[in-house]
Amino acid sequence: MSSTSAVGRIGLAPMEGVIDVITRDLLTARGGFDWVVTEFVRVTDTRLPPRVFHRLCPELAAGAATPSGTPVHLQLLGSNPEKLGDNARHAAELGAPCIDMNFGCPAKTVNRHDGGASLLQTPRRVEAAVAGVHRALEGSGIPVTAKLRLGFEDKRLAVDCARAAEAGGAASLVVHARTRREGYRPPAHWRWVRRIRQRVGIDTVVNGDIWTLEEYQRARAISGCRHVMLGRAALADPLLAARIHHWQATGEVLPATRWQDRCAILEEYARRAGRAVPDKVVVSLLKQWLNIMRQHDREAGERFVELRRIRELTPFLTALGAPLVAQAEDTPPPRQPA
Numbered sequence: 001m002s003s004t005s006a007v008g009r010i011g012l013a014p015m016e017g018v019i020d021v022i023t024r025d026l027l028t029a030r031g032g033f034d035w036v037v038t039e040f041v042r043v044t045d046t047r048l049p050p051r052v053f054h055r056l057c058p059e060l061a062a063g064a065a066t067p068s069g070t071p072v073h074l075q076l077l078g079s080n081p082e083k084l085g086d087n088a089r090h091a092a093e094l095g096a097p098c099i100d101m102n103f104g105c106p107a108k109t110v111n112r113h114d115g116g117a118s119l120l121q122t123p124r125r126v127e128a129a130v131a132g133v134h135r136a137l138e139g140s141g142i143p144v145t146a147k148l149r150l151g152f153e154d155k156r157l158a159v160d161c162a163r164a165a166e167a168g169g170a171a172s173l174v175v176h177a178r179t180r181r182e183g184y185r186p187p188a189h190w191r192w193v194r195r196i197r198q199r200v201g202i203d204t205v206v207n208g209d210i211w212t213l214e215e216y217q218r219a220r221a222i223s224g225c226r227h228v229m230l231g232r233a234a235l236a237d238p239l240l241a242a243r244i245h246h247w248q249a250t251g252e253v254l255p256a257t258r259w260q261d262r263c264a265i266l267e268e269y270a271r272r273a274g275r276a277v278p279d280k281v282v283v284s285l286l287k288q289w290l291n292i293m294r295q296h297d298r299e300a301g302e303r304f305v306e307l308r309r310i311r312e313l314t315p316f317l318t319a320l321g322a323p324l325v326a327q328a329e330d331t332p333p334p335r336q337p338a
């Protein structure tokens with residue numbers, strides 16, 4: 001067995017405003033994910049009340065795992081080592097099994113307030129932030145991990161930042177293989193993740209643009225990483241992690257996920273989200289999900305075009321599950337019995 005075919009773990013990426021407690025449950029229930037990460041909890045200069053942690057990580061009330069038993073890591077975003085440490089300790093007391101730190105968020109408002117990817121401009125600040133959390137968790141057995149991009153404007157400090165996170169006490173790294181400037185534009189630079197991996201002594205997880213089993217195999221081969229994290233692809237193809245897992249276990253390549261299976265997950269999401277938010281919000285959440293799905297799926301793209309003007313939930317769901325108009329027109333009428 002080559003090193004890249006050794007069984008690797010798969011994480012579900014944090015995605016603010018997109019991957020919430022319901023999505024985490026729906027996606028992990030399909031199998032394949034070994035851990036998930038919450039949307040970021042923003043730390044400024046206060047100790048946040050428990051309700052903030054519980055709002056972003058309701059799983060804290062249930063052993064900090066999804067109903068399928070997948071551990072939920074809690075992500076913090078901030079720059080003040082002492083306050084990060086204070087809040088990390090608090091999150092750990094509330095039951096978080098691991099504290100992940102966000103050094104990747106590209107949002108201008110976040111970066112202006114000195115958080116996310118902006119810290120990548122100064123590796124010693126990455127180290128200080130991780131060390132603040134590491135110190136606060138000392139003796140608790142709860143690890144701190146870091147999620148980084150390759151840099152802010154360019155990749156010059158990519159290795160330095162990764163080494164800084166390690167020096168601060170990070171137990172492992174996830175590297176989204178793009179700079180902040182590169183946003184989400186392909187390609188993801190998996191080769192750069194290899195450079196990082198070769199220069200640190202902790203596990204490095206490759207992330208970015210892994211949309212298919214083939215890309216999973218290539219990302220691992222090019223980066224040399226054993227473990228991966230899936231973000232948008234987990235939404236585009238909710239069975240991808242399970243398919244990768246199946247391939248790892250058996251060598252068998254399962255067929256692509258059918259539209260009916262994707263649709264079933266969207267419908268389930270709508271049912272559950274509908275208990276918490278108004279129908280109109282559910283429709284826009286579904287459109288957001290479909291918009292990510294269509295990036296790599298022709299049928300989802302055609303559906304998106306058909307559905308984007310519908311604002312009411314019931315007609316939206318009816319159209320979601322119905323045959324495509326174009327397809328229905330192409331399909332010959334059923335033959336009359338003789």
Ligand SMILES: Cc1cc2nc3c(=O)[nH]c(=O)nc-3n(C[C@H](O)[C@H](O)[C@H](O)COP(=O)(O)O)c2cc1C
Pocket residue numbers: 013014015016017018038039040075102103104105147176184207208209210229230231232233
């Ligand atoms: C809408 C959106 C929200 C995101 N929110 C977060 C976040 O809260 N924390 C974080 O570390 N990364 C966040 N990310 C980055 C993803 O975790 C991931 O690194 C990125 O999407 C690349 O992986 P992918 O190509 O598999 O999607 C977000 C990405 C998107 C598209």
